[in-house]
Amino acid sequence: MEFDLVIVGAGSGGYEAGLYAYRRGMKVAFVELSPETVGGSCLNRGCIPSKYMRHGAYLLEKLSKAQNYGIKVEKLSLDLRTLAEGRDQVVLTIRENFKKFAQKLGIPIFYGRGILKDKNTVYVEGSDITLKTRYILLATGSSCADLKDLPADGKRIFNTDQIWSLREFPRRMLIVGGGAVGVEFAYIFRMYGVDVVLVELLDRLLPSPDIPEESSRYLARKLKRLGVDVRLKAKVTGYSEEDGRLKVSISDGSVVEVDCILLGVGRKPNTEGIGLEEVGVEKDSRGFVKVNEYCQTSVENIYACGDITSPLMLAHKSMYEGKVAVSHMLEDRDNVRNDKLMPKIIYSAYEVASVGLTEDQAEDEGYDCAVGVVSFMSNPKAMDDGEDEGFVRLVVDKQTGNILGCHIVGPHAGELIHQVVHLMKANIRVDFLASSIFSHPSLSESIVQCAMEVHYGPISWVKRG
Amino acid sequence: MEFDLVIVGAGSGGYEAGLYAYRRGMKVAFVELSPETVGGSCLNRGCIPSKYMRHGAYLLEKLSKAQNYGIKVEKLSLDLRTLAEGRDQVVLTIRENFKKFAQKLGIPIFYGRGILKDKNTVYVEGSDITLKTRYILLATGSSCADLKDLPADGKRIFNTDQIWSLREFPRRMLIVGGGAVGVEFAYIFRMYGVDVVLVELLDRLLPSPDIPEESSRYLARKLKRLGVDVRLKAKVTGYSEEDGRLKVSISDGSVVEVDCILLGVGRKPNTEGIGLEEVGVEKDSRGFVKVNEYCQTSVENIYACGDITSPLMLAHKSMYEGKVAVSHMLEDRDNVRNDKLMPKIIYSAYEVASVGLTEDQAEDEGYDCAVGVVSFMSNPKAMDDGEDEGFVRLVVDKQTGNILGCHIVGPHAGELIHQVVHLMKANIRVDFLASSIFSHPSLSESIVQCAMEVHYGPISWVKRG
Structure with missing residues (x-):
């Protein structure tokens, strides 16, 4: 069978x-x-599935403040089985709709x-079918990385492929890794009443250079307030099973007893055993496929997108890169891949959203910034919504007024940040944003307020001289 | 005392x-x-205050679906006194912060x-102070319009100045007017368990030419589903009080018994008795102050903003116009008043947001539209959020690709629409939006999907030939 384009991997990208x-x-x-x-x-x-569970956690947090709205909840019961059924139904619906x-x-x-098989041939193992094609797009995604000393067994030690099988809330759990996965599940399980210990090797949660420390600290404070036992600069040094529970030793010298462990410790690109070496598609030392700005690999009619092109493993990065690749096949050069412009959004006790440079990154790149x-x-x-925590941060190049980055923590940050993403992509300056139109009342107003702070200088509680 | 600018009215604008x-x-x-x-x-x-109460209503609706998230609410009690206290506290906090x-x-x-008193003099009655100033900005806002046959008494018949004093939920109420006020309060009271009859003179809710009929119809269906008794093409023809209840006759021949009536029937500009005629500030026949595109009145150093400049009475219109006026005083001509670019956002059983032209308006203006x-x-x-109702509509000029309007009904429409507002204000075309970056999963994705529908043509469930 002959195609214009064969896409290996029917994930998001x-x-x-x-x-x-x-x-x-x-x-x-x-x-697929x-x-x-x-x-x-x-x-x-x-x-x-995690956003579904997170919405339940968010509802529980809202419920805890419902009395401010004249809503008194007398009795509440929580049940993972029903939550999981609702979650799995959404996943199934989307998957079946995809296919239909x-x-x-x-x-x-x-x-x-x-x-x-060669640069124009994909063999489908299992179906035993050979496809001829002008272009190939590799979109094979990634898999859970293993921890040698903490092997996931899907019974007491879960990785993110396995955690979905849980049908009863544990009383107490330990989460390894304070990245996106770790802070999302810490919030979910904590809101459903689980005692959570969150262990992160580095000195902050969300330890990514793309996310400002202020966002991490703000989130950490809230998680602690909700009762999550956050351990930074710590790691699991050993564990043993006793009476059906896990005794886990932590590098800070403590030992915690938990019912289970969740590993949120990174992923590796799926680039083995699919013939890349045979047809000459080059990979880097970490196994990522080398691509140019148009997502073209070292073989010119073979493209790659998503988790296999860089460690920034976001569904929408893959979706965007997939479109960049297809556009390039059609000789459209308007869009290029750009990890910096990808919004990074974490749904935990707050929504934490970042796009572009942090202040630290901008300074390292030699910018004179206004923040x-x-x-x-x-x-x-x-x-009004009872969610008045969080902030909007804008990082702007003083010289040009260009918006270098935006970092939002708080209500609906994951939607709000798109306003800035579009303007950054269109190279629109902060003065435009400062004089644009915002409805009142809206959360979006905090963006224009922030743009005005940067453009006109801060207005503060201190009287001007 | 001498100022650069005296602002008459310390409301939002x-x-x-x-x-x-x-x-x-x-x-x-x-x-003030x-x-x-x-x-x-x-x-x-x-x-x-209405958005505060609306958030309570929204929480109640979310609660009704909480079981899908493994959250079983056994017993719930509702209380207007507590709701009103929370609401009034937010209002008080904002007001006192303003002053501080x-x-x-x-x-x-x-x-x-x-x-x-003259074009450079404002007399403050009550304080008996006279202020000299180079510029004056009139921002005096609007007041509730009266209905001659349904006089508000603040006891059984409330206007929107009076409804806040209510401390117990009525069993049954009638709301006059299916505009923004009517549909917002219908949702609020309905979710708190009140039987609501909503009477609208015209043949649709939100009967504004700036809001597409599709949005109105979609909202009406939901309100009915929630149990609101929506009466279109109907009006109150009379009422009498009997045993402490109101018997209200409606033009459709029915009589409904209610505990109270809320009037959501429009407002009039506050332009009387403040000396406009004496200094020569011109008004139109309806009492609105005549202004040019920079919000300048017929007296060149006197400006006006907000509810007194046009029937589009939105806080953010006033805020934007106030800034346009100040910019013009400072000889900045970049921004002009523009009612079309003002997002119109209603918070009812859905968030209903509109900006720019509807399809009907665009056709009337001679555009060949793609929708x-x-x-x-x-x-x-x-x-995931259990809020998968609603839609994004984009109205685009086929010839230029310019975005003429956007209409969103559904979750967080009031925040989402800002993405399109900024792009419209920046004259950025739909092809840009179609190839911009959107996080996954996000509600914002529906905007890019819609832009792709317009730009590349619809992709449908029908197999292409």
């Missing part, structure tokens, strides 16, 4: 690229491991491992 | 303009009726009615 290529008139086919893995890690074992939609459009999905910070504390909509 | 003028280096003073009215109608008797902030900055507030519609039904974040 592959799927989005496929639909986009279809829109642009290409004849497309997907290759099995009917159960359509949608990839994000849909089946990542952002979609592809079918209606006439885009075939071939099931099995896709292996490159504005505005709290949600005085935002009327945030006050 | 006046206050924002005052802070902005201060930032820009002007010596500013406010004139009394310490209790600082913040104006929006803060004290409008959007801020002005004081710290050294911006005086003179209490009393501001009356123009995209994308439902939240298939948006993964909306599904």
Whole structure:
């Protein structure tokens, strides 16, 4: 069978690229491991099921303040089985819709491992089908990394592929890793009443250079307030099982007893055993596929997107890169891959959103920055909603007024940040944002307030001379 | 005392303009009726207290679906007194912060009615102070309009100045007017268990040409589903009081018995008795102050903003116009008043947001339009949040690709629409939006999906030929 484009991997990135290529008139086919893995890690074992559980946690937090709205909740009972059923139903619905939609459009999905035979040939192992194609897009995603000393068994020690099978809340759990996965699950389980110990090797949660320390600290304080036992600069040094519970030794000298452990410790790109070496697709030392700004690999008709192109493993990075790749196949050079412009959004006890440079990064790159910070504390909509914690930070190049970065912590940060993403992508300066239109009351107002702080200088509680 | 700028009215518009003028280096003073009215109608008797109550209603709706998240609420009790206390506390906090902030900055507030004596003189009645000033900004806002046949008494028949005194939920109420006020309060009271009859004279709710019929219909269906008795093309023809209840006759021939009536029937500009005629500030036949695109009145150093400049009575219109006026005083011509670019946002059983032209308006103006519609039904974040109703509509000029309007109904529409507001203000075309970056999963994704529908043509469940 002959196609314009064969996409190896029907996860978020592959799927989005496929639909986009279809829109642009290409004849497309997907290759995906099995009917159960359509949608990839994000849909089946990542952002979609975790955001469902996180919404439940968020509801519980809202409920704890419902009395301020004249709503008295007399009795509450919590149940992981029902939560998991609702979650799994959403995942199933999206996955089946994916498949039905592809079918209606006439885009075939071939099931099995896709292996490159030559630069125009993909062999689908399992289905034993060979596909000929002009272009190939590699979108094979990533897998959980293992910890040698803490092997996941899916019974007491879970990785993020396995945690979904849990059907009863543990009384006490330990989470290894204070990155996105760790802080999201710490919030989820804590709000559902679990005692959570969160262990992070470095000296802050969300220890990414793309996320300002202020965001991490702010989140850590809230998690602690909610009762999460946050241990920084710490690691698990050993464990033993006793009477069905785990005794875990931590490098700070303490020993905690828990019912289970969740590992949130990173992922590795799926770039082994799919014929990349045979057709000459180059990888770096960590196993990532080398791509240029148009997501083209070292073989010019073979492209790659998503988790296999860089350690920034975000579904929407993959979706964007998939579209960049397809556009390039169609000789459109307008869009290029850009990890910096990717919003990084974590849904924990707050929504934590970042795009572009932090103040530290901007200074390292030699910018003379103006930084504005505005709290949600005085935002009327945030006050009305009982969610007046958090802030908007803007990092701006003093010389040009260009917006270098934006960092929002607080209510709906994950949606709000898009306003700044678009303006950054369009190279629109902070003076425009400072004089744009914002509805009142809205959370978005804090963005314009912040832009005004940067553009006109801070207005403060201190009387001017 | 001599000032650069005296602002008559410290409501949302006046206050924002005052802070902005201060930032820009002007010596500013406010004139406001009394310490209790600082913040104006929006803060004290409008959007801020109603959004607080609406958040309670929204929480109750979320609670009704909490079981899907493994949260079983066994017993719930509702109480208007506590709701009202929380609400009034937020209003008070914002009002007092307003005053403290002005004081710290050294911006005086003179209490009393501001009356123009000549084009550089404002007399503050009550305080008996005369202020000399280079510029004057009129920001006097609006008042509830009366219905001759349904006189508000604050006991059984409430207008939107009076409804805040209610301390117990009525069993059954009638709301006159299906505009923003009517649909917001219908949702609030309904969710708190009140039987609500909503009477609207015209054939749709939110009967504004700026809001597409689709949005109105969608909202009406939901309100009905929640149990609101929506009566379109109907009006109150009479009423009588019997045994402490009101028997209200409706033009459809029915008679309903209710405990109280809320009037949501429009407002009139506050432009009487403040000396406008004496100094030559021109008004139109409806009492609105005539202004040019820079908010300048017929007297060149006197400006006006907000509810007194046009029937579009939105706090943020006033805030924006106030800044346009101050900018013009400082010889900045970049921004002009623009009712079309003002987002219109209603917080009812859905958030209903509109900016720019509807399809009907665009056609009337001679545009050849492309319209995209994308439902939240298939948006993964909306599904995770259990709020997958609503849609994004984009109205685009086929010839240029310019975005003419955007209309969102559904979760957080009031925040989401800002993404499009900024791009419209920056004259950025739909092709940019179609290829911008959106996080996954996010509600914002529905905006890019919609932009792609418009730009590349609809992708549908029908197989292409």
